[in-house]
Every structure is written in structure tokens, then in C-alpha cells.
Amino acid sequence: MDLLYLILSKLSIPDLFRCAAVCSRWFVLVDEVCRSHDDQHPQIPWLVPESRIHINGENNVRNTYDFFSLSEDREYDIPSHPPHILKKIVGSSYGWLITTDKVSIAQLINPITGVQIDLPSIPTMHNWNLEARKAVLSSDPSRCGDYKVVFVFFCLHELKNFLFFVSAGDEKWTMIPERLYYYANIAFHDGKLYAVSKSKENKKLIVGAYDLSVPNSIPTRVRVADLPYIKNFTFSMCFFCTSSDDLLIVRATIEKVSEHHLKKIKVWKVDTNNGVIIPMNNLGKYALFIGLTSSLCLDTSSLPDLKSNSIYILNYLGESVVYNMEDKSFTSLNLPLLSSPMRPVLVWFTLSCAF
Template structure:
């Protein structure tokens, strides 16, 4: 006897994405329920982040996904052109931002295989936005060295290398900006502390496999929105941080029980590693803030060093089962 579709959909809405894909492969009834779940966007909202990476398979580059929820690796089959041939710029809401050999930008959903071409890079000026259907980017002043940004409820928050936070309201006909936090530190690069000759040597040998930055300490601060200042926190409490060249995430461990509270899941976000240093080992792991120790995510290492691995939260909308090998 088959379960009614509404009951199946209720059950499927509690599943992690990879479990949902497998469930949709069981039979026609289950496939119909899973297709409806994806089309309506009723998937489980608290999807555990995964690590997207490339690896060698039969002398060619393949794309893999390591599930933190299952502690298991999967191979993904994407549409052409293949992901390993591109630069991975970042990720947000299940989409990977990539650049091809001509520096043209594309959004790629590794779960569905869907790709979206973005406006030409010649129209980008530092922090810029583009809405669906735009043929060029819209610049958001002022000129700053931005490190991270988050979009939520019509508001874009942008963080500079000097600790400034700007809030852009994109919900109205005219974009408005206000300062959430003023500059709190100077822009810092560890290479600034090296003498000139040492810096030249590092630049000349930046493709050497021994060139790697290891995380040995992480300081946590909160933004006091009333006082407009940073307040140092001793730990994350029951929270979890996901850091890298992805959209930074702060998650509640009670909503993501397969992640460790007061831990930081990190991957390299240094610009040098995103654009080059193709043979350098990557600083990827789980950092325990209680004892300031880093742990490996998996051993032995699954991923190639190029393109650098990136965290992503699986997005199951309009999944095509034929794009997967699970």
C-alpha cells in the first residue's frame, strides 16, 4: 500500500538534500513527491553545509561533495563546462560563483546542474549588484576594500578589510546606505611583516606546495549595534561558524545537531589561494575554540588543491536526478 502524497511530502520535507535525492529514486510515487517538494521549495530549511571540491578520477578532474551530516563523499556530474576548469570565486544559498578563462562570471548550482550567466565583468566596479534580467552591474559606493557581504530581508551588509560595516537597503526604488560600524582596525596582510627580500621570495615561489597558511587562533567579536563598536566574545556558545570564500554562516548547533557547537569549520579564503597558488596545500579543517586546536575534516585528504574547496549549503530546487551519481 502506497502512502498518500501529502504524507510523503511531509516526511521528505525533513530530509537532508542527499537523502532526498536518494528517496526520489525509489519509485514513481516517491519521485513525484520529491519533485513537488523541490518545485515548491518546501525542502528542509536547515540543510547542513557541505564541502565542494575537485579530485582526480581516471586521470581527469571530477567534482566531489563531502557531506558533514553523513561524513561521506559523493561525486557530482555537472553540465559543461566542467567546474574544475573554472575559478571558484565564492558561494551563497547553494550557488557557486565561478569565472571562466575569459573572466566571465556564472552562477552554478552543483546539485541541479543549472547555470546562470551574470552580466559582463567590464561593468563591475568594486561592490556591485545585479538583479534578475539586468545586462550590467550597478555600483554601490563608496570605493572600499570589501571582505564579505550578506544579503537578508532586502538589506545588503558589506564588511571592509578595516572592519567597517555598511548597510545598503535594496528594497526601494532608490538604494540607500548607512554606516553600521566605523573603521576599527587597519587593513592587515601578514606579508607586510616580512622584509622586502622575503616578500619577493614568497611571491616568486607562490606555486610551491609548501606554501600554506595554517590557522592557529581565531578571535570572536560581536557587533554592538547601539554603541557601534565591537565586543570581544570568549567563545561561540552554542553557535557554529562556517568560514571560507563562501558567504559566512553563523548557525545554531541545536538546529544543526550534526555540527559541533563552539567550533569553526574553515576553508582558505585568502585571495592568493583563490586566484593562484595552485599547488599549495589548503588550510581546511574544524577549529575548536575551547582549546584552540584544529582537527582534520577527513583523512586522507579527498580534494585537489585547485580549484580551492568551498563550503556550500545544498539547494534542491528543481533537482534533476540524472545529474547525480550517488
């Protein structure tokens, strides 16, 4: 049984669940693997549409999450749990989907285990509704009870973004007061929240850090570094990726609207101690997965199906490609429609069966 446990701990989660159906003894062992966080094998990311429709009226016809397994090249329909409402995924961390509805509901959902955690109702700004643009988790709620959730909200009335966070068990949101009006991306690293942001007075992109660990205090931004300014570009987006040791920034740039294709990919490592960013030309054994609402950095040593030293770029202005850091080439990533007549915005999602 010890040998079987060792084998099970090296399987993908779909194969793990298939093994649980063999017999009662295997089911018990699979349950033990799921409850042991440190023994679970790294998982190749899945894809899930940003929004989905549930049975809650005559216009809604489905009650499942539609996932696509990159390694198996197949779709999975996973039943959802009440409430069956239209939800939008604004983030994905540690095997949890961070979701909102059109008005006020915000939740953390693990679609594999079915666990849901309700967050406080979405705040308003001077009685104006806020739209969630992106959200991140500080840690895995299934492993610790002191996690935090940070949201980037957009206020249409003020044409400005706002940062709000909530700690586990809080009944209301805390706003981080800032003069900045735009947040390109946010991420947790080494216990702090990092943001790539911009002020109206200065067009430079600023990398700032916020310490959210001090109770009953309003976090202030510590300026870490500035990103190089680029001229004559049409569209540019920045993404954070974090490994166990490093905080990385990826910038993807389109130079001409008529071409509508990615032309430049730049990667920097953020030296948080010295306040500088260091250009990177090689990711080594790592692969990055970046998208509008989620980004990942994975060690490919135990995941041979992934391309090391590469960046998987998802649904960036309609494109899904793999960028090779070595020869600077782009390869199309063919993805399914996932039960939609139009290609939806997709989100990277790493599975977790942890309880």
C-alpha cells in the same frame, strides 16, 4: 502518504534522491518536498573545490563537480552542464554556486537541480580586465525574482577592489563608487549589503552598510562601526556570518609567519541600530563555517553531527580546523584532496533541491 511526506522532509538531500528511486509514488512525493521550500530539512554543508576542469580541449579530462559530504565522509561526483569550461567559484549562497571564467562569463549554478542563470558579462575598468574575488546573493533565485548579486572585483592595474552589483534581469552591472581600496568581506543581512573595508588613509577596518533597494540610484555607504585595530600581527582576515537575527564578524589572526598557525579567533555581533560591535564568547546552539569565499551560520539543534558553539575554519593558509569557543582549542579537520594532486582551496556549499 502524508506520514511518508513528513519523513521525507527530514532527510538529507542524498537520502531524499535515493528514496525517489524506490517507485513512482515516492518519486512524486520527493518532487513535492523539493518544491516546498519551507518543508525541507536543514542540510549539513558540503565542500567543493574553488576551481575545476571540464572537457573543452585536450588538457581537460573531467566533466563533474567534485563534492565532499562532511556528514557522510565521502565524495560525490555530480555531472555538470554546458558550457564545459574552466570555472572558478567565487561565492556560494542558498544552494547556488556563483562562478566566473577567466574572461567574462559569470553564472549562478545549482549543481543539484542543474539550473543555470547567466549574469551580464564581467565589466572592465578603463579597458582593464577585472578579477572576481568574492560574490554574494541577496536571496534565493528559486524563491523570488528580485534577487541581487554583488561582486568584489580586483583591478590589477590600480591595485584596488571595486564593488559591482546586478539585479535579476539587468543587462549591465552597476558600480558602487567608493574611495576605499580593500574589501575584506561582504554579506547581505536584513535587506542591506554590509562590507568590512579599509581606506588608504585610515588603516582601521570599517563596517559599512549599503541600501541597494532603491531603483535607479547609486548606493552610498553608511558607516556602522569600526573593528578594533590590532598591533604586531602578521596576517588577519575577517568573515561575515549571518543567522536569521544576527550579523556576526569573525576575525582570524596569525601572529608569526614562522609558526603559520591560527592563534586568535574573535567574534563580534554587529548592532546595526546603535552602530557598535559586541564581543561574543559563546555561540550557543550555533556553528559557524567560514572560508575565503563563503561563510555560514547554522543551528545545530536538528543537526547532531555538527559541533555547536564551534567555528569550522576552512583552508585558511593551508589549515582546516574546528575552533571550540568554550575552551578556545583547535582541532584539525581532515579533508580529502578532491581529485587534485595538490590540496585545493575549498568552498562551503549548502545543498538545495528547490525549483
